[in-house]
Amino acid sequence: MKDARIDRRLFLRGIGGVTAGVAAATTLSACGTGTSRASAGGGKGGKTVVVRDSGGSYGAALQKAIYTPFTQETGISVKVLNLDDAPLLAQIKQGRPQCDLINNSMMSHTKYVKQDALEALDLDRVKSVKSAKIPENQITDHAIGSSFYGACMAYRTDAFGGKKPESWADFWDTGAFQGGRSMCNPDGDLPELEFALLADGVPMDKLYPLDVERAFEVLTRLRSDIKKFWDSGPLPGVLLSRQEVTMSTVWDGRIADLQKQGVPVARQLNGMRRQFQGYAIAKGAANMDAAYKLMDFSLRAESQAALAKAFPSNPASAAAYTMLTNEERSQLAGAPEYYDKGFDTDIDWWLKNESAVTKRWLEWARG
Incomplete structure (x- = not known):
């Protein structure tokens, strides 16, 4: 059984929220023990951030809604690594993490914390958390929730x-x-x-x-x-x-x-x-500043709303739902009218x- 339970669930339930065109636009190439792809547009001045996600149609949606707009705004290129927990944890323990930012289940992040594999977060560098109105119980010392299924x-x-x-x-x-x-x-x-x-x-x-x-x-x-x-x-x-x-x-x-x-x-x-998905920074990340910038961008309400349009993902951000149409919002279990029905x-x-x-x-x- 994989540790990255929510990642695998998101991968498996990619149900057509992303068009074939978006998937085709994602360039794949081998990188180490995982798979890497670079964000369209490239970075200015050679700045790069490497983010781990689970790939598939969820990864393609992230490319469309998050990574490409981030590069366009900041000039920082995004490289993506599709890697399971075990090899990633091994890299971090060796002091050579291939990625900077980790998109993973909050359960997996908790496991990483127990193995001292994540950086303690400076929340002053993630200013979008407050404006996005992310639930307080999804803001931890080492990870912040971004979506749930x-x-x-x-x-x-x-x-x-x-x-x-x-x-x-x-x-x-x-x-x-x-x-x-x-x-x-x-x-x-x-x-x-x-x-x-x-x-x-x-x-x-x-x-x-x-x-x-x-x-x-x-x-x-x-x-x-x-x-x-x-x-x-x-x-x-x-x-x-x-x-x-x-x-x-x-x-x-x-x-x-x-x-x-x-x-x-x-x-x-x-x-x-x-069950929530979220972001954390790998212990010893080589591109710390860029990792914080991508985390901050990804947690913005407008970024989470864009992702919800591209993939059946429920934003953690309460503010994101105000940026969706009534029809789009009604399909999401995280909408205000449904949220209190669950736990x-x-x-x-x-x-x-x-x-x-x-x-x-x-x-x-x-x-």
Whole structure:
């Protein structure tokens, strides 16, 4: 299982928010153990910053919405490195990081901090944080959240005689809401213990620390109705489209795409689990000043809004949503009218317990 969970989730759920033209405009070339690409336009005076991201259509969207405009404004060229956590951490420990700025999950950033692999941030050099209105709990000593994806419920609108599931309790109620279910396995995302506890009446603000025993008891009640465990972003949509299930957990960015294809589905954001992506600076970064400038630029509200237009990504910036049309905003789970319906993943709890929970989940799934 990869540490860069959110990165991989973003990569897998690149659902057409970026055109083929944008992807084709991204120049790829081998660089070390990862992949590097240079921002269009080049830098003035030879200034460069190297940023790590996960590539794919998400990387292409970053190129369009962030890197190219940054180079045009500052004259600093952006080189991109697609590298997994393990080799990047090894480079940092050796004092030779290939990248300066790291775009990664906040969970991965927390792991990096525990290994002394990130620079402590000088927030006075990231002035956009205040104007962008980024949630305070996503501003840490070493990393700042820039976007999130939400895990939520998707359902067929033609399956329940006009009734709409409103909660995770409804997801578990196969009497009132008949049909098969699908949930993720640990190759797709964190085990969905929170949803089981919400279904059993635990309030969102009382979820953590998770009651693992209770969660598995609740999961067991639904086990016979779970027809398939999904491990990639497209699969819930496939199962719903084929009517193999009537409800599934899903990444929120998938639903709008399915609806455009004419699939009778909708999402329910009550009890959505948020996981954030963010920026940090590698310990010993060679281009520290440029890294701060790119971080500051990337966290601007207008930059996050531009990225949301290019990829189904929910800005961390509350101000970014005011820069989107009503139609664009309505598709995003981070919009003000939806935000309070969900909760933030407790990273510290999962870092301590993910391995044990995953082992137990695999045993439970095998029956």
